[in-house]
Amino acid sequence: MLNRLPTPTQLPPLGLMLDDIGAPSSAAIAKALDVTVRTVERWRYIDQAPRPVELALYWLTRWGQDAAACEAVNFRALQQTELAILRGEVARLRGELARVLAVADFGCANDAAATVSPARPLEQVAPARPVLQVVRV
Structure with a gap:
């Protein structure tokens, strides 16, 4: 990822980058970069800023x-x-x-056999029988 950063020779001069982003005032740049206005004016005078600043501005151009x-x-x-x-x-x-x-189609141990019909509910299997009770006398 770091190899995608522009080299120093690929970066346009500071003045050209600032013109490209709308020529913001020194105060606006100082506020955005959290530096003093005097620092930004010095960068503009020498048309060069520290590399991190130039990289930050480059991505705006x-x-x-x-x-x-x-x-x-x-x-x-x-x-x-x-x-x-x-x-x-x-x-x-x-x-x-x-x-x-x-x-x-090898089947599984828990597969239903082909000849077995699906299970029916218990009520349908056998009618309910009365329960015999044994009474002792």
């Missing part, structure tokens, strides 16, 4: 946005290819399972 969008498009294409491969694998495995089930 059209070049940073294009790089992020390109990464998203490439990731989507990769995911679609992976999805197609996995769907093909699922289809192949389903076909193989269907073939195995059709050829090798």
Whole structure:
């Protein structure tokens, strides 16, 4: 992931990046980056800021946005290819399972025998008999 950061030679100059994001005031930049206005003015004067600041500003420019969008498009294409491969694998495995089930119906120990009818409720099996009671005299 870190290899996707722009190198120092790929970063546009600070002034160009600031112009690209709408030429915000020094006060707005200072507030956003939590530094003093004087610090931002010094960066503007020398047209250079510390690398973390330049990287943060880069992702706000059209070049940073294009790089992020390109990464998203490439990731989507990769995911679609992976999805197609996995769907093909699922289809192949389903076909193989269907073939195995059709050829090798070995049954299980707890399968009902083919000649046995499904179980009926107990009330239907035998009529209720009166219970004989033994009476001692």
